[in-house]
Amino acid sequence: MPETIDEQPMLLTRLPPSQRQRRLAGAIAAMFIIAFAATLPFANTPLPRIDAWIPIYSTTFFINDTITAALLFSQFSIVRERAIQMLAIGYLFSALIVIPFNLAFPGLYAPFGLLGAGLQTTVWLYIAWHIASPLSVIAYALVKDAKNSEAMPKDPLRGEVVVTTLLVVAVVCLLTWIFTSHHNILPEIYRDSSSLAPLAKIFAALIFVLCLVALGLLSFRQRSVLDLWLMVTVFAWLLEITLQGLLLTDRFSLAWYMGRIFSLLASSVVLVVLLSETTTLYAHLARSAMRQLAARHARETAMDTMAASIAHEVSQPLGAIAANTEAALLLLGKTPPDTGAAKAALEDIAAASTRGNEIIVSLRSMFKKEARGRARCDVNNLIQETVSILRMELQATRISVSVELGAKLPKVMADRRQLQQVFSNLIMNARDAMQLVNDRTRALRIMSSISEDASDVIVTVSDSGEGISDGDRGRIFEAFFSTKSTGTGVGLTICRSIIDAHGGSVRVHENLPCGTTFEVLLPIERGNLAGI
8 A cells, every 4th residue: 555645844733842842841831830839828818909910911812812823824724734723713712702801801991891791701701711722722632633634625725714713703702792791690600809609610620621631632642843832831721720710719819810820821832832933944944945046056057058068069060061961962963063072071971970979879878777876766765855855846836745655665776866857857847737727726646656567666746737738748758849838848858868768768648637647667676576
């Protein structure tokens, strides 16, 4: 069975955490524990009421979670994973529900808060908020390993993100209406403006259990940087709800303030990580792009130099052939014909032809089987390396890349650099063929396998572009023939020369329902079949 390699970009949902990141997360969790332990003996110590605290807290929380939700939705639009969408929804809900929580807080803007709020409004908004947050993490942890991203459309997801955002806004508005207009019938959580009823501990225990479940799932399924820092976030939630719900007896106590501080820290963890790691990845990609650009310029310079050299070398015998042919025709056209001079001109033509042939042979010698640089080559590794180099250019044109590599393929004797040139050329041709495709997925599929008779390694490159007409398909490997307006018509000719020199072949056929498939066959040495 072939091994499927997911060629999604390197994002926080895919990057494994480093040892340094694990140590840092552990250090932050340890600091949380120390602060929590220092708070416990004085948890219910009353502190002065600071009216500015709630607006500052709410505004900071709103900004943090809004930016985090935006970054997660951006990653969702790239990675196409429902798990990221679940997490983004949770952060968006938290950002939005803090608005009515702030406005309805009793005694801040009005004795019982704005929006027609009552004594129970803010605490019920708080409960809904803190139930939704661990639920979104639980949904993320349960969904993230499911293979559902392949079924998602590859078209831009702006519409889905907009619809999701509107639904979250609608849910927040509905809850706000229920908790404000019907606050009189809500179960009692606060007895008065500061003291809690016994029911508060039941809901606190429920939220505590949800956080434990979320933390357990993340611990069991942790595979990425995002998973690691979500664990730190959920751990902060656990400490917050312990202080706010299980230990708290009155508002504006040390436990109440510290719980809000833990909440703010929790809202900042994922945001800071997303920003810092995204910046790091961007810097890495920028450096890679600069290196690729420099390498491309170097190749272009080398090709220009080589082309000028070839043109200079070939133009001399061709010029001599043309001049002597014209002279021979003139000499034979005389009356009587000057056969002696014509013979000499024809001899010069033959000599010039020989020199031209020697130039062609010397150019082809770089691809001959005895060429230096041949070694046993792992085709799968070479495909992965080539796709990795070209990933940015493929992403820039919104091409979905699927790489399916056959298991335990035997190595082939080949020039690694020349094979990479072939694969790179075929992939970039596929990219160019899909540039104008807007009505369907731009899909690039690269596969490797072994032929039925175990004589060749087969590499196929398929695209979903406009395809090649039957007439052009027969000429596609001709020198200087190109189906692209800006093409030189030498790329595929060179590719075929390289593969021919390796004893293989290149074939092209239609890719149904649309596009083109190029198939490269590389011979396997008979002594190399033992490892299959």
